Amino acid sequence: MAEKSSIFDMIGPVMIGPSSSHTAGVVRIARAAIRILGSTPTHAIITFYNSFARTYEGHGSDRAIVAGLLGMNTDDVRIREAFDHAQAAGLNYTFQGVGNASTMHPNTIRLQLRDERTGRAVEVIGQSRGGGVIRIVEVDGFSSDFSASLHTLIIDADDEVGSIAFIASVISRDDCNIATMFVSRKGKHDAARQFIEMDTALRPITLEYLRQLRWVHHLTYIPTLD
Template sequence: MAEKSSIFDMIGPVMIGPSSSHTAGVVRIARAAIRVLGSLPTHATITFYNSFARTYEGHGSDRAIIAGLLDFPTDDKRIREAFEHAKAANLQYTFQGIGNASTMHPNTIRLQLRDERTGSEVDVIGQSRGGGVIRIVEVDGFPCDFSAGLHTLIIDADDVKGSIAFIADVIAHDDCNIATMNVSRKGKNQVARQFIEIDSALSDVALEYLRHLRWVHQVRYIPAIE
């Protein structure tokens, strides 16, 4: 006798299909990446790895990633015509697939983005985990692990004693709770990058204070993505 399904078995993200992994998650990876960049890109090199490399055209992941780079939400009907909207927005992009990256999650995407208007560039690697859930696992060569489902701070600061505790104290005094923190550096006494997920929005005053610390080089703030 076949098992009965219930409405609870079918609940997932509100999205344009066919698959939460191949569309909703892909859109969210791109929307996270453009917030790290700080603007909509003018150029994008998009690399699909492993199972994505074999299925991104047939499952609509190519349209989904372009829609995300244009900041369309997961339930936006324009996803189906994303290529036409990209042309109108003068977004130049290329796709490539690598099907045998054994060290990477099956549904991995790398986005190398550039905004020629500002000169900004970013290199983001994200994973689509199913159900629209994502993890951003690398930014500009710095390992990280954040979902973009919470408010996220990305802080570049000198690798000095007490810097992590000081920043955590500033966040606490703004009545924000730290959910996760990941700190990465490329060498001792080199610039370290902190990825901090917080449960609530940080105030403009706290952000400006962090930006004006002499040993802080850059602060990027990414509000939670729906």
């Protein structure tokens, strides 16, 4: 006889509601974006697309995205007062909505972030897939495809022969297994960006070695989102 299921058998993110796709996933997109930026932004332009554009206020996605930009986790009770915390932290933000972007996933967010203290700026496009699962599908105009659920390496490098294989070999010497690799480039022998997801963390000395390579211009390391 089949066992009865209970509330404890349900799988989903530990979160502040009401919706895993409209709140938990949104928080995680923002948390991934600030790790790419390397800091909490001072300015953010937040664009919601399609169903998000129509529901972001009622479902709390506006508070969730601001909370994530401040580094809050999905179960942080402060999400409900995220606007107040943003003001205290000096985060200036603007919301936009585009309700009919037919080429985009129904739950898509574009984040244009800037930190005046460091001069850094990034543009990140993320999708909330449900159950708190996300995909980051574009960074600074480079196509990508990673979830931020694994350790992620983002490398800006020259499109040189053998560069991808060399980086893979360096990672393997750290006893680190590559789960996925996505390479996007502007053109042949032009600027390229590698997005590498790994099962385990890289050692600091390995990251520093990769940063020192002549043809590597910038490296961002994103540990697994907690």
